[in-house]
Amino acid sequence: MKHIPNFFCIGAQKAGTTLVRNILIRHKDIYLPHDKEAHFFHVNERFQRGYDWYWNKFFADYSGQRIVGSVTPEYLFFPEVPERIRSVCGPDVKLVVILRDPAERAFSQYQMTKLRGLEKLSFLDAIEIEQDRIRRGRIEQNHFSYISRGMYARQLLRYIDIFPFEDFVFVRFKDLITYTLITINSICVALGLYGFSELPLHIDRHRASKPIIPVVHRQIWNPESQLRRWAKQLPVLRSPLRIAAEKLDKLNRRMSDIRLSNELRLMINRKYFYEDIERTQQLTGLNLRHWLC
Numbered sequence: 001m002k003h004i005p006n007f008f009c010i011g012a013q014k015a016g017t018t019l020v021r022n023i024l025i026r027h028k029d030i031y032l033p034h035d036k037e038a039h040f041f042h043v044n045e046r047f048q049r050g051y052d053w054y055w056n057k058f059f060a061d062y063s064g065q066r067i068v069g070s071v072t073p074e075y076l077f078f079p080e081v082p083e084r085i086r087s088v089c090g091p092d093v094k095l096v097v098i099l100r101d102p103a104e105r106a107f108s109q110y111q112m113t114k115l116r117g118l119e120k121l122s123f124l125d126a127i128e129i130e131q132d133r134i135r136r137g138r139i140e141q142n143h144f145s146y147i148s149r150g151m152y153a154r155q156l157l158r159y160i161d162i163f164p165f166e167d168f169v170f171v172r173f174k175d176l177i178t179y180t181l182i183t184i185n186s187i188c189v190a191l192g193l194y195g196f197s198e199l200p201l202h203i204d205r206h207r208a209s210k211p212i213i214p215v216v217h218r219q220i221w222n223p224e225s226q227l228r229r230w231a232k233q234l235p236v237l238r239s240p241l242r243i244a245a246e247k248l249d250k251l252n253r254r255m256s257d258i259r260l261s262n263e264l265r266l267m268i269n270r271k272y273f274y275e276d277i278e279r280t281q282q283l284t285g286l287n288l289r290h291w292l293c
Helices: 017-024 051-058 081-089 102-115 123-128 130-134 138-144 152-160 173-178 180-190 214-221 226-233 235-251 262-284
Strands: 007-011 067-071 094-099 168-172 209-211 253-255
Touching: 007 017, 017 067, 017 094, 017 173, 017 180, 081 152, 094 152, 094 173, 094 180, 094 262, 102 123, 102 262, 123 130, 130 138, 152 262, 168 173, 168 180, 173 180, 214 235
Parallel strands: 007 067, 007 094, 094 168
Antiparallel strands: 209 253
């Protein structure tokens, strides 16, 4: 079984991976773990437990589907992941990459981090001191990497250097949202499968939202919250607490109209991402010029 998973959706974070997962999990020939993100290849403590632990944790009820996948957007960002995937699963894996306007992606991550009670700075102040922050360690890299995660070219090169280019599927976030069925079917074809004649019903599109009661949201998501401390101290409660917290979090959400202005989006893309956007276009063959317009 060591060549399973044979398909990874590696990101980017805040670029529609939840939507892709929620549709593909309904395909009869695709197996995806019940936990959306299998945090294995980028978490040292988990990776050191080995493949058998990984298999039993995330794929125990696999029942023979042709495509076995993992949708984990952290895998694009952390540099050790490509070599680890190749060492465990071999070179013949399909890799789906969804790329979103980097300024919009950064702002979406910022909003998430702020709502979780971890971010106190303004968006512009946060990206100004980002490099100082993320040098402090893994926690800061996880939460405050607004600009760094949008440097797609340098992240993609780590994969392109060791995996066959024909095994990549590059998707624009804009196309995923606007032409969802066509985009999902193109992914299915790349995986060697038939697609969907129509989209499955009741798909969670993970639209921008905000909490109705912020303190409840912080208790669920802030690593230092009392709820998280109980979960750490009482391992037997982790799974039921997580399930209950996810349900409560959905009930505690409403649609958000907070958006990044076009002027600020252009300023950020031109200041931080101009060269990387050009390089990403060359690497992927995607037309990304609209990110600079």
